[in-house]
Amino acid sequence: SASQDLDLGILETVMGQLDASRIRENLRELSREPHLSSTPRDEELVQLLLQRWRDAESGLDSAETFEYEVLLSLPSQEQPNSVTVVDPTGNILFSCRRSEENVTGEQEGPDVVPPYAAYAPPGTPQGLLVYANQGSEEDFKELQNRGIRLEGTIALTRYGGVGRGAKAVNAAKHGVAGVLVYTDPSDINDGQSSPSQTFPYSWGLPPSGVERGSYLEYFGDPLTPYLPANPSSFRLDPANASGFPPIPAQPIGFEDAKVLLCNLQGASAPETWQGALGCEYRLGPGFRSDGNFSADSQVNVSVHNRLELRNSSNVLGIIRGAVEPDRYVLYGNHRDSWVHGAVDPSSGTAVLLEVTRALGTLLKKGTWRPRRSVIFGSWGAEEFGLIGSTEFTEEFFSKLQERTVAYINVDISVFANVSLRAQGTPPIQSVVFTAAKQIPAPGRSSLSIYDNWIQYSNRSSPVYGLVPSLGTLGAGSDYAPFIHFLGISSMDLAYTYDRSKTSARIYPTYHTAFDTFGYVDNFVDPGFSSHQAVSRVVGNVLLRLSDSLFLPLNVSDYSETLRSFLQAAQQDLGALLEQHSISLGPLVAAVDKFEGAAAALDERISELQKGTPDPLQVRMLNDQLMLLERSFLNSRAFPEERYYSHVLWAPRTGSVATFPGLANACSAAMNTAPGSAAWAEVQRQLSIVVAAVEAAAATLRPVADL
């Protein structure tokens, strides 16, 4: 019936049926073999998903694949990439490993892709080695300021600080010829670096472990920006495509990095550049004469990556809504991994399959059908740059934008087994909180997930007091095209670390051949209770979004964000803006208007909920809630930032937590003359934000007002 609402009995049933051991079995199967995007095993997993989602007893209404032809970057099998130290006569003094050490029998074999930097161009640069810390702009400037000649060098950098591709971009600006990237034990292992202290003896990264990854600057298939990568689609000539690293790059393990770094000559690196390799880090250029190599030895980086058009599939499964089939709740994760990908992404896919099994079972029994449609996505080629999900949003741009209530992403479902971590836009905070309060925390059965969470990560909200911290959404997983390109309220859910116990950048075997089922089973989440907890949170949030008569999107939680962005702008940019006669007054007025409209809408919802509201009234109100996020989109705000259209969540440089367009424009204008084009851009960005906030307020006002 048109008044179908959330059934708490069904919710309880689903919570009860989500099963840790089934998730464990899913994970075992999913991570049994490496399943790099578009390989035969990836295709086998496509079939596995189809089979599960088409199962007569526990499947969905329908499931199908959507194949795209996308540009991947793969290392050459014939010509392996290499990193060597060579003396002036060309003798090889040292070679970095070409693959990880086979410590569990799973690190070898034809399907284990050797470590490489996807999309780094082929080339064989050779030069003196320098150490460039994290490869940030400041890092290279620091080297330059110290008079170190960077032209023609090979820069050794460590992961962290800036994105992978940015290290190569920054390096190339200074004439660096090639980039090496390694993971320092201080950044991943809390300093531990010996084989006996690392996997398989702990969750630590073994010395030979190498983080693979995409070095693309943009997300989505690089040859088809803004168009779905169908076989017939227009493709850029790769020579005209943008976003590839400008110079060859190669990742290495810390075992090899140590040999290179601990033999460098030159001045000591700054304190903050030091790491846990057990030597003093020096800057170079070149090796010290009393070390393993002669002082005139150079480092040779040979990269033979190749760009290839490959077929990559998304699998989409649908449960048709009973009442409002044209309203979609989306829930997805990528399927492709770098190697076995037990944590990334299979811990998420194992949860996804358990959630669809539990819901599918109720569906096939006839016990339940959601009010709204639910669409499940298994995305391809995420590791290469969120490609499958981006192509999906490009192909179905209009209808997804018009009809989607929210997007739930669970990529890595369990980083560690300590606390929930949620990222998302403000409207989803309340539904995540509600779900988290309803579910016991794994291993702490007297506490709810919420009560546990607030102990590990919290903030003081001016509205609610102490609450768990909801993180913001960058572009780290497939939610990016949904929030930034389509303006759909999105979230990313996972279990994570106790940050007082580890400072690891991410779980240690991330993107290495050590991210295996045994790793998860023994170290990440023995017993799989955290996986189960995540499946329950997701299931709970999903059911609330799909089944509640009134959408559980609390749009007035945007008021707090807007207010805090505004205050940051006033405090940190206000004086500067005033100097240039730019007033924040219109922005203050717009935020006030938003706050008023949101509060009034909350009132109206409360009023309506007291009676038996007319289905059309509820629909109209829900449309306001659903479409609020869309009102913050401006496809012309950031023409240089591919896909980023959300005026509040576009990438922000600088430390002021405020409107990104305004912050970035201020940074760029800071040292220019009054009246410069950069200052005009500040005013333009301010007007864009004002217009967006005004439009958001207009969306929330009573619908027959302008």
Added chain:
Amino acid sequence: SASQDLDLGILETVMGQLDASRIRENLRELSREPHLSSTPRDEELVQLLLQRWRDAESGLDSAETFEYEVLLSLPSQEQPNSVTVVDPTGNILFSCRRSEENVTGEQEGPDVVPPYAAYAPPGTPQGLLVYANQGSEEDFKELQNRGIRLEGTIALTRYGGVGRGAKAVNAAKHGVAGVLVYTDPSDINDGQSSPSQTFPYSWGLPPSGVERGSYLEYFGDPLTPYLPANPSSFRLDPANASGFPPIPAQPIGFEDAKVLLCNLQGASAPETWQGALGCEYRLGPGFRSDGNFSADSQVNVSVHNRLELRNSSNVLGIIRGAVEPDRYVLYGNHRDSWVHGAVDPSSGTAVLLEVTRALGTLLKKGTWRPRRSVIFGSWGAEEFGLIGSTEFTEEFFSKLQERTVAYINVDISVFANVSLRAQGTPPIQSVVFTAAKQIPAPGRSSLSIYDNWIQYSNRSSPVYGLVPSLGTLGAGSDYAPFIHFLGISSMDLAYTYDRSKTSARIYPTYHTAFDTFGYVDNFVDPGFSSHQAVSRVVGNVLLRLSDSLFLPLNVSDYSETLRSFLQAAQQDLGALLEQHSISLGPLVAAVDKFEGAAAALDERISELQKGTPDPLQVRMLNDQLMLLERSFLNSRAFPEERYYSHVLWAPRTGSVATFPGLANACSAAMNTAPGSAAWAEVQRQLSIVVAAVEAAAATLRPVADL
């Protein structure tokens, strides 16, 4: 109730109450004084509209003004523009009139703006005169090919062929220093040119009449593209704004043009360049020695136009919908005129006021409230470039896009009193036909408007057989931002000429000081029965859109358009594309898919209409109908074409009636080498169209399918 449907009794009542004499009285008041944008009389009319729309007995639910600060261009009062013939010593041999002849007592006075070319830059170029026909690119090339030196000349052009601003743009490319534009009697008066043959003795344009107009290239406030021109909004420096004519320009009457043109020396102009001024048109440069002027005389064009930021208001009136207040039917017209503007735009505003009076009366009586909301707009500053309506669409971009069912525009309601003329996108064809069949044709009471219309303008539809021709929407009035920028199904309605009786470009006194109440009352529509007919068509269409349970948007009529665009592409571009290995196959497949989805949707609607459909089911289906037009939008398709985002209706050069992006890209690529960037753009444009048609088909498919 949620099933509220169109009430045919109400429809009949409204048809009966729309009154010709009230429209006549409206027009008398509206056109009593000149009401150029942002002048005191324009502001008085704002108050008149507010008063009418707030009337206790015949007003709307609410009405308010929205003021923008926009850049207008006005002639200097201190330094009038002038066009003179001067001899080498600087003696003035001839001066063009500075104002029109005061034939009815209404052509003089402080509020009659002298003829000028809005946005033409100030300057006082002087040079030999050339005749450049319509000032098209081909026209100037023809002169160049004939060896006529254009550098430093003054080009005399006639209205027609290309837009106003384009004449100056084309001229400047050839080094021309100034442009004159006149209206040839052959283009406006069917050749008649003597005072006794023209107004006030006929509807013809008097010899002194001058067409004013905007010479802007883009529409919308020139300083705030894509942002509402609120006082605090970011504004471009006018020096950085684009779209202004590059050289001074000035319009003149044919009385003065005759003196200039009939004294030119040089070769005879081509046959098609000849007109009705009673002499042989020659090309120049310069005057013949046996005429009125010495051969070395030059023409001086002195333009002193000034850019000014002025306040311009829109008036918005709202009738709140009873059932779906968040669905809007928009109906608007501009309010500002060049002089008295009896035809343009007051004939439309007179109709608008009569329609709102009739509906408001029923509303205030409590007899009627529409199912959906109706928003009435009186736009400001249209004559300067659709400025008010564009700012409105910029300010309310998201909510208008999400909620608007259709936009109805009636600018000039009666060009002439012979036949209906309708322009619009395919989904509105059927509702206009239905309305036109229900209303008697003025002066031919045995015929319906439809039956009369089909006699004057028809085409053979592959689906329906002989039907009246629905024109397409360019950018001639305020519908432009609605269809091109927001993708809202739009229409423009008017009564018009018998094209077998006149070849006039437009009604003769267009944009002159002769467009007065007496002109309309005596020559355009004595008795106002055509005005009444238009008010009935509008009222009928509006009520059907606002009140029908199922939206009367026939989306399957887009199949015919897509099919004909496709066939034109195949026939006229297919061979060329094939030579460059570009296949239309994916487009064929997309159009087939659209056709199938539209036909299936029609089936579903028929099925639903047989029963008593659930209100939510109807709403979902209506959303598909409403949002279809949006699926053809691509804000990145034509980055050079400001506001144009509709993939089917963007401006098209060339004669092949097909997808504009594809056609334009083919024209540009035609003479380039295979593999050029221009050919890549052809492929990109083809992919954009395919993606749009695929998205449109996806919008029409059952909502729980992808």
